[in-house]
Each structure stands twice: as C-alpha cells, then as structure tokens.
Amino acid sequence: MCVSAIGMRTFSLDCDAVNHFRPNAGAQQLETNVSLHWDHIDDEAVKTAKLLAADAVEQAGSGHPGTAISLAPAAYLLYNKVMNVDPSDPRWIGRDRFILSAGHSSLTQYVQLYLSGFGLELDDIKTLRTAGSLTPGHPEYGHTKGVEITTGPLGTGIASAVGFAMNARRVHGLLDPETLLGESVFDHNVYVIAGDGCFEEGVSAEASSLAGTQELGNITVIWDDNHISIEDDTSIAFNEDVLARYEAYGWHVQRVDWLGEDGSYEENTAALNEALDAAQAETKKPSLIALRTIIGWPTPGKQNTGGIHGSKLGSEALKGLKEALGADPEKMFDADAAIVDEVRARAAARAAEYRKDWDARFEAWKAAHPEQAALLERLLAGRLPEGWEAALPTFEEGKAIATRAASGQVLNAIAPVLPELWGGSADLAGSNNTFLKGEPSFLPAHRSSSSFSGDEFGRNLHFGVREFAMGAALNGIAADGFTRAYGGTFFVFSDFMRGAVRLAALMDLPVTYVWTHDSIGVGEDGPTHQPIEHLASYRAIPNFAVVRPADAAETAASWKAILEQSHPAAIILSRQNLPNPARGEGTGLATTEDLARGAYVLADTEGTPDVILLASGSEVSVALEAREALAADGIAARVVSVPCLDWFEAQDREYRDSVLPPSVRARVSVEAGIALPWYRWIGDAGRAVSIEHFGASAPGELLFKEYGIDAEHVAAAAKESIDAARS
Numbered sequence: 176m177c178v179s180a181i182g183m184r185t186f187s188l189d190c191d192a193v194n195h196f197r198p199n200a201g202a203q204q205l206e207t208n209v210s211l212h213w214d215h216i217d218d219e220a221v222k223t224a225k226l227l228a229a230d231a232v233e234q235a236g237s238g239h240p241g242t243a244i245s246l247a248p249a250a251y252l253l254y255n256k257v258m259n260v261d262p263s264d265p266r267w268i269g270r271d272r273f274i275l276s277a278g279h280s281s282l283t284q285y286v287q288l289y290l291s292g293f294g295l296e297l298d299d300i301k302t303l304r305t306a307g308s309l310t311p312g313h314p315e316y317g318h319t320k321g322v323e324i325t326t327g328p329l330g331t332g333i334a335s336a337v338g339f340a341m342n343a344r345r346v347h348g349l350l351d352p353e354t355l356l357g358e359s360v361f362d363h364n365v366y367v368i369a370g371d372g373c374f375e376e377g378v379s380a381e382a383s384s385l386a387g388t389q390e391l392g393n394i395t396v397i398w399d400d401n402h403i404s405i406e407d408d409t410s411i412a413f414n415e416d417v418l419a420r421y422e423a424y425g426w427h428v429q430r431v432d433w434l435g436e437d438g439s440y441e442e443n444t445a446a447l448n449e450a451l452d453a454a455q456a457e458t459k460k461p462s463l464i465a466l467r468t469i470i471g472w473p474t475p476g477k478q479n480t481g482g483i484h485g486s487k488l489g490s491e492a493l494k495g496l497k498e499a500l501g502a503d504p505e506k507m508f509d510a511d512a513a514i515v516d517e518v519r520a521r522a523a524a525r526a527a528e529y530r531k532d533w534d535a536r537f538e539a540w541k542a543a544h545p546e547q548a549a550l551l552e553r554l555l556a557g558r559l560p561e562g563w564e565a566a567l568p569t570f571e572e573g574k575a576i577a578t579r580a581a582s583g584q585v586l587n588a589i590a591p592v593l594p595e596l597w598g599g600s601a602d603l604a605g606s607n608n609t610f611l612k613g614e615p616s617f618l619p620a621h622r623s624s625s626s627f628s629g630d631e632f633g634r635n636l637h638f639g640v641r642e643f644a645m646g647a648a649l650n651g652i653a654a655d656g657f658t659r660a661y662g663g664t665f666f667v668f669s670d671f672m673r674g675a676v677r678l679a680a681l682m683d684l685p686v687t688y689v690w691t692h693d694s695i696g697v698g699e700d701g702p703t704h705q706p707i708e709h710l711a712s713y714r715a716i717p718n719f720a721v722v723r724p725a726d727a728a729e730t731a732a733s734w735k736a737i738l739e740q741s742h743p744a745a746i747i748l749s750r751q752n753l754p755n756p757a758r759g760e761g762t763g764l765a766t767t768e769d770l771a772r773g774a775y776v777l778a779d780t781e782g783t784p785d786v787i788l789l790a791s792g793s794e795v796s797v798a799l800e801a802r803e804a805l806a807a808d809g810i811a812a813r814v815v816s817v818p819c820l821d822w823f824e825a826q827d828r829e830y831r832d833s834v835l836p837p838s839v840r841a842r843v844s845v846e847a848g849i850a851l852p853w854y855r856w857i858g859d860a861g862r863a864v865s866i867e868h869f870g871a872s873a874p875g876e877l878l879f880k881e882y883g884i885d886a887e888h889v890a891a892a893a894k895e896s897i898d899a900a901r902s
Contacts, residue, residue, distance in 0.1 A: 183860055205303055211256065211448045216521070219514045221248045221253075221442075222500050227289075228282040229474075229496055230507045231303040231310075233487045234495045238304055238312065241471035241483035242370060243282035244496070246399055248442045249466060252669070253366055254517065255289040255571045256444075257451050259533075261526040262519070264290040265320045268555075269533045269857035271363050272323050272339050272655070276332025276379075277370035278313040279485065284322070293321040294518035297431035297510055307725075316654055316682045324654040325682050328674055330376030331782075333396060336367045337382040338651020340394040340461070342863040345617065346657045348632020349594060350547045351540065356392075356631065357458055360537045364455060367396040371409050374398065374417055378674075381644030382463070387425030388639075390619050392458035395451065397680065406482035418465055427460040429453060432467045440469055458781050473499040475584075485876035554595055554657050557741060565594045570727035575752040578792075579691040581727035582748050583608025586661075590614070591636075593738070599636030601645050601691070607663030607748075608690045611635055636660075637755030642668050646675025646688075653684035659738065663689035663803075666747060667697075667706040669713070673753055679743040680719040687737055688745035693723070693878060694866075696751040710791075711851040713745060714820055720744040722819045724770075725777075725795035727755040729818055732767035736822075747792060751875055754796045769817075773823025774834055778802055780811035786893045787835060789815045789856060790845040794864075798845050802888035804891055812893060820852060843892045847884050860900040862892040 226249035234237035252261065273665030282303065289295040295309060302308035309319050318648065323339070326332040343363055344356070351359040373379050386394060398417065403407050418428040429450045434440055447466060456463030469837035471483035475495035488496065494504040502509060514706065541548040553560065568588040570581060590596055590611045597617070604610040617636050618629030627637065645662045652660040669676070669690050679686045697705045713721045714769040722744055724730040730748070737744045758764045765852045769775035774789070778799060786805070790798040795816050802812040815834055818824060835842070835856065842861040844853035850863035857863060866882050879885060 206669045211445045215256070216514060216517050217251065217444075219495055219511065220518050221251050222502065223510050223514060224251060224286045224290065225500060226497065226502055226509060227286050227300050229281055229488055229493055230509075231285075231300050233493055234301060234303040234507070236487060238282070238487065239279040239485050239490060240282070241403070241474075241478075241485075242277060242280035242401070243286070244474065244483075245366065245401065245468045245470050245472045245478075246280065246283050247286070247656040248444050249397060249399075249447060250287050250368065251290070252284045252444045252448060252451075253368075254291050255522060255525070256448060257528050258366060259363070259526075260291075261530060262294075262321075262522050263526070265293055267530075269363060269530070269537070270361060272336070272365045273321075274323055274336040274339065274367045274651075275314055275334045276327050276330070276367050276373045276396075277312070278326030278328075278332060280368075280370070281310065281312060282315050283368060284314055285319070288321045290317070290515060290518045293686055295319070295321075297508060303510055305891075309364045316684075324651060325678055328678065329370070329372040330374075330379040331368050331675060331678060332648075333367055333373055334382035334644050334647030334675075334744055335654070336365050336394055336396070336652035337366045337386045337391065338648030338653075339655045340386065340391040340651075341617065341648060342630060342655040342658060343393055344391070344654040345597060345634075345652075346655075347402065348549055348630075349658070351544070352632055360533060360540050363393065365394045367394065368399065369396055370399045370527075371401065371404055373412060375409075375413055378391050378643040378647055380420075381641035382648060383421060383426065384424050385639060385641060385648070386461045388620055388622065389617070390425070390459050391461045395454040395462040395464065397447075398463060398465045399468055399470075400465045400469045401479075401483060403470045403479065403481055405481055405484055417737065418463065421463045425460060427457040427462045428465070429462070430465045430467070434469060436474070440472060442472075443685060451824040475499065486621075493579065494756060510754075514773055533883075549658075550594065559738065560592055563589065563592045567731045567735060569757050570731070571746060572755060572757040572772065573771070575754050576727050577749050577752050578724050578727065579606070579608050579731045579748040579750060581724075581730040581755075582691075582746065583610070584727075585731050587612055589734070589738075593659070595658045596738075597634045597636065597658060598649075598689075599638060599710075600640045600662070600663035601642045602640045602669070603634070603664055603691075604637070606665070607689050609635075609661065609663040609689055618839055636662070642671035643675060646672035646686075648677070649686045650675055650679050650682070650684055653679070653686045654682065659685060659687070661687040661689055661877075665692040665697075665704060666690040666694075667692070667704050669706075669709060669745070673712075676713070676719065676743070676745075677716055680716050684743055685741040686743045688743075689748065691748040692750040693747050693792065695870045695882065695884075696749050696847070696875040697870075698750070698875035698878070699872055702869040705870035706848070708849050708868050710747065710846065710848045714852045717741065720819050721735075721747060723747040723792035724818050725790070725792055725816050726753050728758060728767050729770055729791050729816070732770040733818060735770035749793050751793070753793050756799075763770065770818055771817040771822065772826050772830060773821065774815050774817040776813060776851070777816040779813040782811070783836070784813035784839055785811045786843065786897055787813045787815055787839055787842040788843050788845060788889065788893065789817050789835075789853070791817045792846070794845040794847055794884060797884060797886055797889060799888035800894065801845075802885050804890045808890075810893065810897070820856075841893065841896040841897055843889060845884070845889050847879065847882075857896075860896055862896045862899075864889050
C-alpha cells in the first residue's frame with residue numbers, strides 16, 4: 176500500500192511499481208509554499224478535471240487519458256492561480272500564453288477551458304474527437320478559443336513557444352522601446368506543458384539552445400516527468416540528465432517531486448506554485464520545471480503504465496479511478512454545476528482585477544505614444560500601410576542579378592515602411608540575403624559579435640544551424656500576431672524544417688520562407704546541396720504557396736504579392752545571376768502586373784500559338800531563348816511565366832483558359848526539377864523538360880547543358896508536342 180494525497184484528502188490504494196529517478200544535485204529542490212490559497216473548491220475542480228478526462232476518452236473510444244488525469248492539478252494551477260488570462264477575451268493582448276506541447280493530452284487544456292469559462296461547455300467535452308466538435312484529438316489553432324497554436328507533433332510546441340517568447344520581446348521593442356523589459360503592458364509570460372516525448376524530439380533541443388542564448392526569461396516549461404511513453408518505461412530509450420542538459424543551455428532549472436522516496440504520492444500544488452514563482456522571478460533565463468508525476472494517478476492497475484497513455488481506461492479501471500477519487504462510479508461526466516460556476520466566477524474576478532490595472536496602464540501608454548498606438552491599431556487590423564508598395568525597388572533592365580540578391584534588396588527597401596517585418600536565417604544571412612542593413616540583431620547586447628551588434632529588441636534574427644527550430648519558432652511568432660516574420664536557408668535544407676512548414680500551412684499562418692540556392696544552379700556543392708525534388712514536394716502541401724520568380728522584377732512582385740496576403744509562402748531564389756530583361760510596352764515582354772495570379776503570358780504571338788512554353792524561375796529565360804529558336808523555324812510559341820502554381824490554380828477558369836487555351840494542346844513545361852507537378856497543366860500531348868535524377872558536383876551552367884535544360888532541348892520538346900497534339 177502507498178499513501179497519496181490530492182488537495183486536502185488522503186487515499187490509500189494499491190500502487191503500481193514505480194522506477195524512482197532522484198533529482199540531480201544541480202536541480203533546485205522546493206519546499207511547500209504556504210502562500211498559495213487552495214480550498215475545497217479547488218480540490219473539487221481538480222477531481223472534476225480528472226473524471227472528465229477519463230469519461231471523455233471512454234466515451235470517444237480513443238484518446239489519451241493518462242496525462243490529462245495526472246496533470247489536472249498542474250493545469251488547474253496555471254489557469255486559475257498563475258496565468259494572467261481573461262476567459263471572456265481569449266485574444267486579449269495582455270494575456271499570458273499557454274502552449275500544450277504534449278498536444279496528444281488535449282483534455283489537459285480542454286477541461287481547463289471548460290472549467291474557467293473560455294467558451295467550452297460540458298457537451299463539448301462529451302463530443303471529444305468527433306466530427307465538427309470544438310474538441311478535436313489535438314488542439315487546433317483558430318478552431319477552439321483559448322488554443323494559441325496547433326500542437327501534437329511532439330517537440331514543436333516547445334519550439335513554437337520559443338517563437339512566442341521572442342515575439343513578445345520584439346513587440347515590446349516595436350511598440351514600447353523606451354520601457355525596460357518587465358515594465359511594459361506588452362510584457363507577458365509564456366507557459367508550456369511538455370512531456371517526455373517532447374524532450375526526445377530534436378527540435379526541442381534546437382529551440383531550447385536558442386532560447387538560452389537569447390536569454391528568454393519570459394518562458395517557463397513544465398516537464399511532465401512521468402517516465403512513461405507508448406512503449407511503456409522510457410528507460411529503454413531516454414536515460415539522460417535532462418536538467419543538466421538544460422542548465423548547460425543556459426536555463427534556470429528546478430525539480431518538483433510529487434513522488435516521495437517512500438513511494439507516497441502527493442499532488443503538491445503549493446510546491447509547484449513556488450517553482451513557478453521562482454521561474455517568473457528569473458528574468459534573464461528561460462525556466463524548466465521537472466515535475467515528477469505518476470501518469471494516470473490514481474487509476475488502479477493502469478497508472479504508471481504505457482497502457483494508460485493512449486487508450487481508454489476500460490470499465491474496470493474507470494470504476495477504480497472514480498472510487499479512488501470518492502466519486503460515484505456509475506455516473507459519467509459528473510460535473511457539479513455549482514463547482515463549475517464558482518470556478519468560473521473566480522476566474523472572471525481574477526481577470527477583472529488584473530485587467531483593471533492593465534487597462535489603466537494601456538490607456539496611459541496610448542496617450543503617451545500616439546504613433547505607436549496607431550501602429551498597433553494597424554497591426555491588429557492586419558493592414559499594410561497606405562502606399563507601402565512605393566518603397567519596392569526597381570532593377571536595372573538588362574543587368575543580370577541573382578534573385579537571392581534581388582530579394583535582399585527588396586527586404587532592405589521595404590523595411591523602413593514595414594516596421595513589423597523582421598527575420599533572419601539559419602546561419603546563412605549572407606547567402607540568403609536576409610539581413611536588414613543598419614538594424615541591430617535580436618540578441619542580448621552582451622552577446623554581440625564582431626560582425627553583429629545585438630539589442631534585446633533587435634530586428635535581425637540569428638537562428639543558428641537549426642532549420643526545424645527556426646520553422647517552429649516562426650510559427651509561434653506568426654500565431655502570436657502583430658509582426659510578419661521570415662526565415663531563410665538553402666532550399667535543400669528545407670527538408671529539415673518540413674514538419675514546421677506543414678503546421679504553418681495547416682494553421683494558415685503568414686510565415687514567409689526564403690529558400691535560396693535552388694536546383695542544379697548551386698553547382699559545385701554537388702547533389703547534397705542541389706534540390707531536385709523539393710519544388711514538387713512542397714507544392715504537394717495544401718494551402719502553401721511555392722513562389723519561384725524568374726528575375727529581379729518578378730522577385731519584387733513576388734514579395735509584394737506574398738505580403739499582401741496572410742498565408743504561408745516560400746520564395747525560391749537562385750544562387751546564379753539571371754537575366755533581368757526590359758518589360759512593358761515596346762519590349763515584347765509583359766510587366767509583372769499579373770504575377771499575383773500565379774501564371775501570366777510573358778511573351779505572346781500573333782493569333783493562336785502553335786505551342787505554349789511554361790516555365791518558372793531560372794528556366795523562364797531558357798523558354799524565351801527556345802521561343803526565338805522556334806520562331807526561326809516558323810513555329811509560334813507563347814511563353815508563360817509560372818511563378819506559383821498554387822496561385823494560378825486558385826484563379827477562375829476564364830483566366831486560366833486565357834493563359835492556357837484548351838485548344839492549344841501542344842505544351843512544354845521547363846523546370847530544373849522533377850516534372851510531377853506539371854503533368855496536369857501540359858496534358859496528354861505535352862512534354863516536360865525536367866530533371867528526374869540527382870545532380871553532380873560541377874559548374875551549374877555545365878549541368879544545365881548536360882541535363883538538357885536549354886533552349887535546344889526545349890525547342891525539340893515543343894516540336895514533339897506539336898506532333899503529338901496533331902495525331
């Protein structure tokens with residue numbers, strides 16, 4: 176037998192064997208904090224949370240009850256004693272942010288949103304994981320009020336929370352730069368609940384290392400250190416000293432043990448509250464609290480096993496849980512309305528008390544800072560400043576320039592009129608051309624280097640060689656709002672961040688990826704650095720725009736189109752110089768006016784063309800050369816520049832048919848990548864000039880010729896297509 180306590184009550188029950196891991200010497204041990212006010216209402220609320228978590232999964236037939244049961248006290252403590260939130264205004268800008276990195280345990284958050292009055296009701300808990308419910312299997316951004324970001328893929332929640340913490344500091348610097356950190360109405364804390372799996376995933380390590388370097392003292396992570404995953408005891412795969420690792424990252428680390436040396440178990444919310452107080456007091460370091468729990472406690476026969484992680488309890492274990500908690504084992508979803516009403520009333524009163532002070536400070540800030548207040552109003556409305564596009568640069572016609580270089584010029588030209596724009600690269604600022612000249616780096620000043628001057632409110636981000644963390648942090652920045660962020664790397668390394676990109680598309684976040692060094696134009700770096708399949712791969716992600724401009728003029732127009740939308744997009748840029756021909760009246764080439772439509776007629780013929788050449792990026796110039804060669808043979812070719820297939824597909828049929836007349840079946844796609852995305856557009860008579868294999872280490876111009884990405888091969892393919900269309 177072991178003696179365990181929840182709130183004010185004590186139970187004796189048969190406990191499962193527990194593998195004890197004692198804290199390391201570097202972790203701060205905490206005593207009970209007697210200042211925490213906790214009464215029978217809190218006890219009953221926690222008990223209700225445990226019961227609802229178990230009942231919801233039981234009724235759904237699937238889900239993750241264990242963590243939601245054992246973490247109910249911690250989640251309740253956060254929502255009702257620690258975080259400054261307003262249930263009546265879930266997007267209130269002064270709120271603390273909560274991220275459930277252990278997203279599979281969605282009920283950990285859903286039940287608290289219900290109890291605190293964020294808009295979920297008991298029926299929503301009852302409809303967990305059912306079609307159309309507000310309680311899907313994992314928390315979803317924009318779907319359930321109070322959910323800050325979509326989580327589920329483990330580790331991404333921690334990494335995105337780092338983005339939230341970074342954005343909080345940047346917004347402070349943008350709107351209230353004269354106020355010290357910790358003293359502005361825009362300062363707030365970011366709280367995370369994470370599990371063992373989150374710490375096993377590499378993205379959490381990447382992001383946590385970055386957070387330590389950035390000294391993000393506004394983030395606190397509670398690690399549910401329960402030693403259990405789907406394959407049961409984590410000792411088979413996870414045996415490191417996590418707190419020592421995080422201390423080495425530069426984090427403030429603490430341990431709270433709810434499991435005693437003698438096997439007793441006490442859900443000591445006072446000790447956890449004291450740790451949270453200490454974390455909040457530490458303003459120069461991010462904080463990690465290792466909370467030793469027993470997953471599923473107090474569920475006889477199931478607690479502390481992998482079986483309670485991701486499946487319903489079953490009738491016997493469910494009955495045992497309810498009996499252990501002193502609840503009626505025959506009742507389902509037994510939530511005392513009086514208790515719920517009282518919890519909600521307390522939450523509302525607590526929010527009102529905090530907001531009374533905050534609102535007064537906010538009004539004082541607005542009065543003292545009218546320009547910043549006007550900026551905030553614009554940012555909240557999601558508007559770009561009037562006439563901002565006048566800042567877009569123009570480029571010398573006829574002078575070749577790499578689109579990566581053109582992109583850098585665009586960013587630096589528009590930065591002064593778009594103060595919300597900021598970003599950086601994964602250690603590739605000079606190659607990606609993402610650096611904003613004259614702007615400090617987002618970095619504590621004492622971490623400045625000989626090349627980069629740091630400022631805690633800076634604008635240039637340095638992610639280090641951490642592509643996945645960069646992508647996840649960008650998601651956090653975008654989900655938090657206020658600013659527009661971009662992140663760069665070589666296109667081939669976008670594979671390392673694909674999971675974060677997919678989440679951005681799923682959430683429809685306005686993140687912009689600057690992916691340079693596309694295709695075999697990379698040259699001598701060889702096949703490891705030459706992205707052949709990546710265009711097709713990323714075009715396959717729904718709700719994600721892949722934009723590949725042909726020249727400097729299209730690069731500027733692409734940035735304009737991306738920023739005028741509020742959706743995720745990647746701009747794919749060349750390493751090598753590309754022609755920048757004259758456009759407009761008298762040149763034979765169209766302007767970029769229709770670029771935002773995804774595809775447009777760049778060079779046309781008199782009457783109906785014999786063949787249509789479709790190309791993107793660096794291959795547009797190849798298509799133009801092929802057009803001239805075909806003209807010498809009496810063949811009329813239309814060249815269509817296709818910077819973004821996704822945007823083109825979104826156009827109405829009338830426009831698509833005007834660019835690609837159905838009567839013209841002879842079509843050729845030209846792109847230095849696999850042809851898979853083009854077959855829909857070129858049809859049964861079409862031909863694809865593409866690369867269906869990996870590249871090689873050789874000069875880019877040689878590879879284009881050797882692999883047939885040239886005017887000669889395009890012209891030959893056009894003639895084949897014309898013959899096929901006639902047959």
